[in-house]
Amino acid sequence: MSDAAHAHDEHGHHAHPTGLMRWLTTTNHKDIGSLYLFFALIMLFMAGSMALLIRAELFKPGLQLMHPDFFNQLTTMHGLIMIFGVIMPAFSGFANWQVPLMLGAPDMAFPRMNNWAFWLLPVAGVMLLGSFWLPGGAVAGGWTMYPPLFIQGGVSYDLTILAVHIMGLSSIMGSINIITTILNMRAPGLTLMKMPLFCWTWLITAYLLIATMPVLAGAVTMLLTDRNFGTHFFNAAGGGDPVMFQHIFWFFAHPEVYILILPAFGIVSQVIPTFARKPLFGYASMVYATASIAILSFIVWAHHMFTVGMPVAGQLFFMFSTMLIAVPTGVKVFNWVATMWKGSMTFETPMLFAIAFVCLFTIGGFSGLVLAMAPVDIQLQDTYYVVAHFHYVLVSGALFSIFAGIYYWLPKWTGHMYSETLGKTHFWLSVIGMNIVFFPMHFLGLAGMPRRIPDYALQFTEFNQIATVGAFIFGFSQLIFLTVVLKTIKGGAKASDRVWEGAEGLEWTVPSPAPYHTFETAPVVK
Ligand code: HEM
Ligand SMILES: [Cu+2]
Numbered sequence: 001m002s003d004a005a006h007a008h009d010e011h012g013h014h015a016h017p018t019g020l021m022r023w024l025t026t027t028n029h030k031d032i033g034s035l036y037l038f039f040a041l042i043m044l045f046m047a048g049s050m051a052l053l054i055r056a057e058l059f060k061p062g063l064q065l066m067h068p069d070f071f072n073q074l075t076t077m078h079g080l081i082m083i084f085g086v087i088m089p090a091f092s093g094f095a096n097w098q099v100p101l102m103l104g105a106p107d108m109a110f111p112r113m114n115n116w117a118f119w120l121l122p123v124a125g126v127m128l129l130g131s132f133w134l135p136g137g138a139v140a141g142g143w144t145m146y147p148p149l150f151i152q153g154g155v156s157y158d159l160t161i162l163a164v165h166i167m168g169l170s171s172i173m174g175s176i177n178i179i180t181t182i183l184n185m186r187a188p189g190l191t192l193m194k195m196p197l198f199c200w201t202w203l204i205t206a207y208l209l210i211a212t213m214p215v216l217a218g219a220v221t222m223l224l225t226d227r228n229f230g231t232h233f234f235n236a237a238g239g240g241d242p243v244m245f246q247h248i249f250w251f252f253a254h255p256e257v258y259i260l261i262l263p264a265f266g267i268v269s270q271v272i273p274t275f276a277r278k279p280l281f282g283y284a285s286m287v288y289a290t291a292s293i294a295i296l297s298f299i300v301w302a303h304h305m306f307t308v309g310m311p312v313a314g315q316l317f318f319m320f321s322t323m324l325i326a327v328p329t330g331v332k333v334f335n336w337v338a339t340m341w342k343g344s345m346t347f348e349t350p351m352l353f354a355i356a357f358v359c360l361f362t363i364g365g366f367s368g369l370v371l372a373m374a375p376v377d378i379q380l381q382d383t384y385y386v387v388a389h390f391h392y393v394l395v396s397g398a399l400f401s402i403f404a405g406i407y408y409w410l411p412k413w414t415g416h417m418y419s420e421t422l423g424k425t426h427f428w429l430s431v432i433g434m435n436i437v438f439f440p441m442h443f444l445g446l447a448g449m450p451r452r453i454p455d456y457a458l459q460f461t462e463f464n465q466i467a468t469v470g471a472f473i474f475g476f477s478q479l480i481f482l483t484v485v486l487k488t489i490k491g492g493a494k495a496s497d498r499v500w501e502g503a504e505g506l507e508w509t510v511p512s513p514a515p516y517h518t519f520e521t522a523p524v525v526k
Contacts, residue, residue: 104187137139364392385445436470
């Protein structure tokens with residue numbers, strides 16, 4: 001390129017494209033953060049509608065609304081989309097908005113790769129959702145993709161494998177960006193141990209993603225070659241072993257459940273100190289606890305496999321290693337409570353969600369410990385107890401932290417305050433609804449009701465009816481959330497720079513809304 005043309009390019013630098021092209025070509029971390037969050041919001045309503053269809057079918061025993069195979073498609077797609085389309089993209093959205101703002105960096109380290117990492121997701125999303133219209137319908141073998149079902153299914157299974165590859169690629173690119181940004185682009189003086197805890201939790205999460213996404217990719221590639229190219233990795237008739245899939249899958253998927261919760265710990269660790277008006281209790285122990293959880297997450301995978309048959313020594317190993325995770329997790333819960341202890345607390349919507357997180361996530365943690373006991377798990381495996389357990393950690397854990405984070409940072413992002421009345425209404429309906437859906441599922445599981453089943457024995461009717469009513473309360477109260485978000489984007493009381501009286505950190509030193517470009521000269525942190 002000639003010098004003149006180069007100069008011309010430099011000149012054109014400020015003419016940003018508008019409309020659709022702006023969003024397609026954007027390399028700005030704030031734009032990309034918003035894209036991730038909108039994508040997650042849309043997918044939340046998609047996967048949420050599937051949950052309501054499932055719960056509607058389960059309102060009564062017998063088959064009312066749908067064919068059993070379609071029920072299985074809904075369950076599988078609900079799980080896949082909630083995990084890969086809602087929780088993970090929402091956390092990436094927070095990372096994109098907040099990591100540069102918290103570190104005093106002008107943007108992410110690799111802005112163009114950042115654009116790619118996002119735009120791969122809608123492609124995968126369309127492939128997953130579109131597969132409902134393919135011959136044979138969407139995948140129906142459960143989000144865990146176990147063979148032999150996943151080897152026998154139709155064309156949507158191949159498409160889902162491709163979609164999983166694409167989403168994994170997106171996560172790896174996002175993680176490389178986050179790690180590089182955090183390690184290299186912190187403002188002068190902002191040492192690692194001074195960094196906001198949200199950045200720490202995402203740094204560790206990004207390493208987990210880079211370590212485990214290739215394992216998932218390997219597992220689904222073996223499914224693909226078993227399906228199409230005559231290999232027998234998981235086919236016993238050809239000398240393969242279907243249980244091997246479970247080992248590989250859970251070696252990915254147990255760290256994955258921490259990928260779904262560590263950034264939540266980070267958000268809650270930002271919100272609680274703000275509204276308790278005290279610094280986070282035990283900052284360093286929080287960092288070490290997060291790292292310990294991440295390391296331990298690699299040695300516990302077979303607690304998902306107690307019923308496939310394993311030597312007693314193996315059962316003991318996976319049982320005790322799993323229980324060990326309760327130690328660093330307990331440290332975290334202790335630190336959050338100690339931060340609130342004798343604080344001057346106020347209860348704005350982000351704080352309400354954060355407190356609900358601490359209480360209800362802990363219920364999910366405890367039911368996890370119950371499931372970790374090998375003899376108990378043999379009874380409870382594949383019952384509604386498991387469904388209750390993971391929804392306490394995913395809904396009142398991951399999802400509630402996302403709500404807390406949105407209410408907390410939305411004024412910074414949009415420049416407007418949200419309506420506290422609507423926020424609190426959303427909070428109370430969500431907490432009440434969530435417990436009505438999922439608490440009775442513990443009893444259903446203890447009584448032996450299997451999961452992933454469209455019909456059930458008569459004695460399970462009452463608790464199922466209660467759960468379905470709760471699901472519709474929870475589901476429809478999310479329309480309030482949608483209203484709050486859209487209203488806040490459009491207008492509302494002007495937000496101050498600091499927004500919350502007790503807020504600390506670099507993001508609160510820039511104006512609200514945060515300008516398109518921030519920290520072009522790095523701030524100095526003392
Ligand atoms: C309105 C809120 C929700 C309701 C009413 C709901 C309901 C359900 C129901 C009824 C099932 C099927 C259980 C079975 O038959 O095994 C299910 C499965 C599942 N849900 Fe949810 N859910 C909700 C939110 C979420 C969220 C936020 C996540 C977050 C990641 C999530 C993750 C999953 C997963 C992973 C499965 C397992 C899918 C499978 O068995 O393959 N759910 N949910
Ligand atoms: Cu696990």
